[in-house]
Amino acid sequence: MARIRLGQVDYLNTLPVFHAFEEGLLPFNGELVKGPPTMLNQMLSAGRLEVASISSVEYARHIDKYMILPRLSVSADGPVKSILLFSHNSVTELDGKKVCLTSSSATAVALLKVLFDHYYHVEANFVTMPPNLDNMMAEGDAALLIGDDAMRAHLRVVQEQLPYHVTDLGEVWKQFTGERMVYALWIVRKDFAREYPAEVQALCGMLAEAKRIAGENMPALLEKSRRRTGMPLEYLEEYFKTINNEFEADHRRALLTYYDYCYKSGLIEERVRLSVWGEEDA
Numbered sequence: 001m002a003r004i005r006l007g008q009v010d011y012l013n014t015l016p017v018f019h020a021f022e023e024g025l026l027p028f029n030g031e032l033v034k035g036p037p038t039m040l041n042q043m044l045s046a047g048r049l050e051v052a053s054i055s056s057v058e059y060a061r062h063i064d065k066y067m068i069l070p071r072l073s074v075s076a077d078g079p080v081k082s083i084l085l086f087s088h089n090s091v092t093e094l095d096g097k098k099v100c101l102t103s104s105s106a107t108a109v110a111l112l113k114v115l116f117d118h119y120y121h122v123e124a125n126f127v128t129m130p131p132n133l134d135n136m137m138a139e140g141d142a143a144l145l146i147g148d149d150a151m152r153a154h155l156r157v158v159q160e161q162l163p164y165h166v167t168d169l170g171e172v173w174k175q176f177t178g179e180r181m182v183y184a185l186w187i188v189r190k191d192f193a194r195e196y197p198a199e200v201q202a203l204c205g206m207l208a209e210a211k212r213i214a215g216e217n218m219p220a221l222l223e224k225s226r227r228r229t230g231m232p233l234e235y236l237e238e239y240f241k242t243i244n245n246e247f248e249a250d251h252r253r254a255l256l257t258y259y260d261y262c263y264k265s266g267l268i269e270e271r272v273r274l275s276v277w278g279e280e281d282a
């Protein structure tokens with residue numbers, strides 16, 4: 001029996017899928033590997049994980065090697081609250097300025113570049129840095145943060161009344177395209193899926209069960225999130241209402257729209273078709 005190394009993006013937005021795994025509520029006898037998206041992106045690509053939640057743009061960069069697991073994503077329809085650009089001035093004034101990008105992200109980095117190219121028509125200089133708001137704002141004119149880092153930074157901006165503009169890229173994307181945005185997917189390595197289809201099928205069942213369990217245990221999940229991050233309960237409650245973890249027809253159309261723009265901006269090399277585990281043409 002193949003042991004599955006399962007990568008978990010270590011942000012709140014994957015908890016509605018991973019909570020039951022963390023709590024040992026499922027008969028999963030593989031290994032859970034936690035880290036920021038870019039770490040898991042690399043590990044999956046290097047064959048050091050079999051399955052992982054990773055940056056959605058990464059799928060488009062490895063379509064020959066990857067398959068999408070059904071009915072799973074991290075997405076939001078409009079404002080997402082955790083993909084945020086902090087800036088000293090408004091975004092339209094960032095032409096020729098320095099924008100610091102979190103080293104944890106791939107999807108949001110590409111989304112920012114797409115929006116700069118096609119929506120704001122702004123050409124900035126990008127530098128990649130560890131996710132630290134103060135260092136980034138000292139170094140450049142704007143800072144892109146994602147996940148819990150972005151949420152913490154936003155709370156600080158409000159509490160300490162820091163004089164920054166805060167732009168929610170999910171909201172801008174929705175204004176621009178009318179679509180939701182899919183930030184993360186659950187991906188299996190194709191070579192592994194071909195060799196161990198029964199294990200992948202069983203894992204898909206567990207992931208579906210895990211979502212159901214989390215949905216029925218929101219008070220416990222919220223309390224765990226509060227303990228883990230120190231963020232206020234109401235803020236977390238709103239966040240979990242904002243994040244969606246499905247992958248249906250709307251998500252697919254939205255994702256393909258995003259990939260189209262990534263292609264136009266030279267951020268991915270080929271046009272993409274979605275190959276989803278268990279579907280006819282996968």
Ligand SMILES: C=C(O[C@@H]1C=C(C(=O)O)C=C[C@H]1O)C(=O)O
Binds near residue numbers: 011108
């Ligand atoms: C919405 C989010 O989606 C995340 C954004 C990612 C990226 O930018 O590469 C990767 C995984 C997601 O968990 C977030 O973390 O805030």
